[in-house]
Amino acid sequence: MAKILSPHVIELTKDACLKAFWRKPALRLFLKQHGIADAMLATWAEDESKRVFLARLFEKLIGLKSNNGYRIIFDMACSLAEMKHFPDLENWEDTPKKISEANKAVSRLKLEVGKAKEVLTDEKEALERRRRSEEERQKAIAASTSLENLGSGLKNLVMQIGTIEAGLTFEKWFYEMVNFHEIPCRLPYKDTRGRQIDGSLTLDGTTFLVETKFTKDPVGSQDIDIFLSKIRTKADNTMGILISMAGFNSGALETASHDRTPLILLDHAHFYTFILPGTMSLTDVIRRVSRHASQSGEAFLAAKDF
Known part of the structure; x- marks a missing residue:
């Protein structure tokens, strides 16, 4: 997953988060829905901006072991890439501008997410091919052993x-x-x-x-x-x-x-x-x-x- 999510894709994900959610509570809910723990969200100070908190959050996610942080970021990116409506951007004086910027951010991210999914699909298919190949190899070994035993049994019986x-x-x-x-x-x-x-x-x-x-x-x-x-x-x-x-x-x-x-x-x-x-x-x-x-x-x- 780390290979799929380049620094560029991660930055586009952060930017889409900033553009798609204007209020902190809306962004907080989105993050919680994607596996960000309450303990982490509790560190978000009242005077800390969304941009600063997201930078701190993403740095922590990238540092997690077993690619778990990258998976969380990728899940966020996939959700943002599918967004067509932005309820949190409505009823502002500059709503048209905010929605326009959000659409641009999401469109840029969607293009990269599509590429990442293709790579992920190719990797999954390659892994599945290797799994099937190994499974067939093990079956062949088992079959060869069993047939060898049957052959030995018949050879002894012929006498x-x-x-x-x-x-x-x-x-x-x-x-x-x-x-x-x-x-x-x-x-x-x-x-x-x-x-x-x-x-x-x-x-x-x-x-x-x-x-x-x-x-x-x-x-x-x-x-x-x-x-x-x-x-x-x-x-x-x-x-x-x-x-x-x-x-x-x-x-x-x-x-x-x-x-x-x-x-x-x-x-x-x-x-x-x-x-x-x-x-x-x-x-x-x-x-x-x-x-x-x-x-x-x-x-x-x-x-x-x-």
């Missing part, structure tokens, strides 16, 4: 691939990934027919049933058929996501892909190529494969073909 315990742990790992990307989800449950569902997630108004496979061998057509039967008993806007870290054989790809397929397939390459490095979010990968399925009827879009 146990094919075991029942690893399959259950991979299911939990996948939902940690889902929660990291803030996608609404439901953890594993049994449907009304008693069939196990590995959970679901909701994206863009579509509910996706989830099936996770952490086997050594690629998923075949039989697993696709079983999962499709679960999807087809649900509401029309229900689709399915089958995640197989070992990929899919040709029979599985053929069974999953047909007109209006309700199923999309993800494999290890989607995670290692895009999601874990942070190149694309899980949300964006699902959208990309879903769009491909809608356009082509193919449930699978290899990471190399993105």
Whole structure:
């Protein structure tokens, strides 16, 4: 604020105070309304002129710490710059002259206040840009750390691939990934027919049933058929996501892909190529494969073909 209020602007503010208020009580009220303490106003002696008191007051304000005094002066300047009527100057013999001088003083001040506000706005915008940039940087650091942890967890889990315990742990790992990307989800449950569902997630108004496979061998057509039967008993806007870290054989790809397929397939390459490095979010990968399925009827879009 001290940089914005040059000595010239401060002098124009004092001059506008003198010209806009002729009586001491009117000026005293204006100063009080702008944060000047009663203790300071009490030092204004009866025989002390407005000019002398304002010079003493402004010198004290400039000396305050943390720019508080400059802020008070700037608030006064802004109020004076907006004045269009001068009640304290009415009903004097030379009222037209007093009002004319007040208008000139206020006009000069208003021009400088406008410049000061532009500088202040630029500084605020620059500060906001720096704040947003730092916030994004911190988010990126946090995201990188979290993705690194998820990547390490998957790397350790791969050494146990094919075991029942690893399959259950991979299911939990996948939902940690889902929660990291803030996608609404439901953890594993049994449907009304008693069939196990590995959970679901909701994206863009579509509910996706989830099936996770952490086997050594690629998923075949039989697993696709079983999962499709679960999807087809649900509401029309229900689709399915089958995640197989070992990929899919040709029979599985053929069974999953047909007109209006309700199923999309993800494999290890989607995670290692895009999601874990942070190149694309899980949300964006699902959208990309879903769009491909809608356009082509193919449930699978290899990471190399993105």
